[in-house]
Amino acid sequence: MANYSETVNSLRSVFQSGRTKNLKWRRSQLMALLKLLDDNRDRLSEALEKDLRKNKFESNLMEVGPIRNEVIYALNNLTDWVKPEKVKKGILNMMDKAYIRHDPLGAVLIIAAWNYPVQTAILPMIGAIAAGNCVVIKPSEIAENMASLLEELIPKYFDTECIKCICGGIPETTALLKEKWDYIFYTGNSRVGKIILKAAAEYLTPVTLEMGGKSPVYVDEDCDLGTVSNRILWGKNSNAGQTCIAPDYVMCSKETQDALVEKMKITLEKFYPEGPAKSSCYGRLVSDRHYQRVKKMIEGGGQVAVGGDTNDSERYIAPTVLADVTFSDPVMQDEVFGPVLPIVPVKNEDEAIARINAGSTGAPLALYVFSNNQQVVKKFLDGVNSGGCCVNDCLMQGSIPTLPFGGVGSSGMGRYHGRFTFETFSHKRGCMERGLEMESVNNIRYPPFTKNKEKIVTWILKQKLKSNANMSLVIYFMFGTLFAVFLKLSNIDGSTIRTPRVTLRQVCILKIKNFDLSIIILASRKE
Structure with a gap:
């Protein structure tokens, strides 16, 4: 097993020299990242196509484009972010200076996921660099083509004494976790998240865990079901359903379910005129293991109302809708993380809220509500705990850099995007100066x-x-x-x-x- 003690000690030595704290250094590395993205847009898209059969348009929309915008957002706001933050004072401290500094943490480890292998590696790195840290990125070995590409590109564009990429599988990740880091940022599933948290506890290392869960959708009776169908199926089937904030299941009345299923048939014909199996706009499951797991879910309860086709040789699963699912069915016990959408009939929003809160998988990463009734929306916001929420659309809450992105409870801890990433990798240091x-x-x-x-x-x-x-x-x-x-x-x-x-x-x-x-x-x- 590899030993990374020398690597971590080297990073910490460079950090203590003060190099990464310099604002010019931070800007230079962010500009290098921008150049990496611009120079290698096609190569990044090719790697995503090989690993996940992502369409080039989707790669730009969901990966390279948002990352590029985040880099520019950080560059445009970095001067303001690093300024000391003034605070209010009381009578006893009227004549004193009181402020908050944003100090870098040191050597940080970022462990990326395979489903969005560029975004989950680079987005956290933007904030880590902006905050003035030394960084190690560990790409997912499951998205092997992207991991190899990042391993090649990062040394070409960045200060190699401060920013490194280490590839490998479980042995390499295990070895990295044995080292003392100043922060660990992990994106993945809750099973590995527990391992990360346990390893971090050995050194009292703070962590961010970006995980997932069964993100529910409630569809009210007052909605335009054609629009609802478009938005849910786009959110569900982007990246072949392998998205941490993808709609996991739908709740609505029995009557709404039957009408919604018919609209979903029309939507899928519109999205994939030649059929999803032949469409270049529809992806594949990342590995045989994940393919077999999702395939079994089609038989895990309810009636196949739409789709259901599979192809083992291509790891292809058609966009599938299961109707009349119950909460006790196997498909409802774990996060789907694939293109299978169960619909569970409920009486009303009150039952839907009660069912979400009674679920065994804990607080979801995302909550979706489709309704024109603000009282219904407020019921869900007040009654359901979730990492984030989006009303009358899917996924789009993750596209706003001024909103925090992160889980709560079993769906994760910590937050990032925009300034929140900068703050995640900073120590907010309270300071007072008195004459x-x-x-x-x-x-x-x-x-x-x-x-x-x-x-x-x-x-x-x-x-x-x-x-x-x-x-x-x-x-x-x-x-x-x-x-x-x-x-x-x-x-x-x-x-x-x-x-x-x-x-x-x-x-x-x-x-x-x-x-x-x-x-x-x-x-x-x-x-």
């Missing part, structure tokens, strides 16, 4: 502790709930601020406050917004 002047004010916190000091400290520390009365807030904060200034200009010893003659020139700016008051003392003078 050495006016030490007499600090005497109130030093021994000996007197009754007089206790009264003053108790008053200063006492918090009050916000009131609906604007004037009471104005009076309270003005008095508190004036008292703070009084303390600043006073000499406090162990028992008494000796107040010299004081003349104050001060201008107060009062800003009231939603009962939030800010008071700024612009000038003061002690005679």
Whole structure:
């Protein structure tokens, strides 16, 4: 088994030198990534076609295009992301500087998945580089053509002392997990996720686990079922159903199910006029093992209402819809992760919510609701816990870089995309700076502790709930601020406050917004 101790130690040594913290270095590596994507767009598409039979259009739409946009988004916003973040202060810290730094973590490990082998490797890397870390990418060995291509390209474009690609299977992954990392980012299934989490716990290493689950769809009776059919089947059958946020099963009334099935037949004829088996727009299962697993699900309950055809030699499974499925059927026990869509009839949205919450697979990564009724939508948002939610569409919540992407409970932990990736690979470091002047004010916190000091400290520390009365807030904060200034200009010893003659020139700016008051003392003078 390989030993990666030297690799990790080398990365950490370079990190401690400060090279990756430099903003110019971060920009240069992000620009190198942009060049990699632009120079090798065709080669990336070819590797995806070989591994998953992805159409070039789908590769650009679902992999290369979104990654490229994320790189540009990071480059456009990096200067703002790295700035110290100012925070609000109370009376005790009026004269201090308080802010949050975003510091890089060190040497981080990214373990990618096979279903989106470019996206799950590169998207986390964008934030890791932007945050100033050294990075090791471990591509999935199942998507072997993409793994080989990344292993070739990454050393050509990046600083090889800071960014590395290590390929291999279970032995290599096991060896990598034995090392002490400063962060581990994993995309895959929950079984391996538990192994990752256990290995990380050995060193108290923080992790992000991007997993999956049975993402449910509820279709209300008030919907245009033709549009619903288009959007569900696009989300379900993209990448031949091998998408972590793909619709896993549909719930609706029995009447809606029957009408929806007919619309789905029309949709599939429209999507694949020559049939999905002959269409260049329809993918294949990634391996024989995954193919056999999904194939068995077709026989795992319900009636085959649409599709059902298979071809072992091509690992082909037609887009399949199962009707009249029950929650006890085998197809409902695990995530499908393939082009098989069970439809489970329910009475109404209340039963659907109860069934989701009673499911054995835990909180889903995605929740989909098709309805024109905002009360129904709100019921699901309030009543179901999920990693993310999309109303009246599928998958598209993952395309917005300003939305966090991640699971909850058994569907994962942590979040990324856009700034959230940068923050995932950063330590938010709270900092306060105070001058050495006016030490007499600090005497109130030093021994000996007197009754007089206790009264003053108790008053200063006492918090009050916000009131609906604007004037009471104005009076309270003005008095508190004036008292703070009084303390600043006073000499406090162990028992008494000796107040010299004081003349104050001060201008107060009062800003009231939603009962939030800010008071700024612009000038003061002690005679």
